[in-house]
Amino acid sequence: MPLSGLTWPRLKEHFRKCGVFYVAGIIVCMLLTNLLYTTTRPQVAAEREVLLYLVDALSNTEPLEPLAADALAYGQTVDETLEDVHFESILYNDPELDYTSSYLLATRMAAGDGDIYFASEIAADYMMRSEAFLPLDEYLDAGWMADLGLEPVTYTSEETGETWIAALRLDTVNALAETGSFPNQGACLIVAANCTNVDTSLEVAQYVVERLLEGYDAPAESAEPTA
Numbered sequence: 001m002p003l004s005g006l007t008w009p010r011l012k013e014h015f016r017k018c019g020v021f022y023v024a025g026i027i028v029c030m031l032l033t034n035l036l037y038t039t040t041r042p043q044v045a046a047e048r049e050v051l052l053y054l055v056d057a058l059s060n061t062e063p064l065e066p067l068a069a070d071a072l073a074y075g076q077t078v079d080e081t082l083e084d085v086h087f088e089s090i091l092y093n094d095p096e097l098d099y100t101s102s103y104l105l106a107t108r109m110a111a112g113d114g115d116i117y118f119a120s121e122i123a124a125d126y127m128m129r130s131e132a133f134l135p136l137d138e139y140l141d142a143g144w145m146a147d148l149g150l151e152p153v154t155y156t157s158e159e160t161g162e163t164w165i166a167a168l169r170l171d172t173v174n175a176l177a178e179t180g181s182f183p184n185q186g187a188c189l190i191v192a193a194n195c196t197n198v199d200t201s202l203e204v205a206q207y208v209v210e211r212l213l214e215g216y217d218a219p220a221e222s223a224e225p226t227a
Contacts, residue, residue, distance in 0.1 A: 049084040063218030121186035135164035
């Protein structure tokens, strides 16, 4: 009598033949979910928000959510039109191992979808080679981030030969790693070249760094979610 019904060998053979359709279906569902979210969530005009990206495969924004709320309250004292300050993650891996990371980061940069980037060493290198940064020379000369001890990172354009301060090192901002938010060693702070509200973003970024350098501790419920 021939075998009937579901068996493990038959199931494996089915997935071998049809697995690509399942993968495609999952990808389509994810894209549709993301589209639904982005088109239905409350929208804040770009010039009225400050978006800080954590660009690293190990980044986690949850411990920094209370800090974002404090930064919004502070930001509204210098810019009364500010409506939102929040952190988001871009899970950036080594492009040689995961080329989609570079595509995702490039898409976000091209869309002007972020103001301040806390970028891992490899992500910062990619952003600088793409010249996707706002030169910081004049802002540092005017006293931005003064006395906070962040080491400037310069970049020289291969095309023009010009040299700018492209980023600030985050090696001393250990609270990022201590809260489980972001591995700070070798990482950099970069202001996006197409930042839509530069002055407010710089104020918020300085406030965030100052708080982190003071020894910011994420609340217990954020650092250790309950089961």
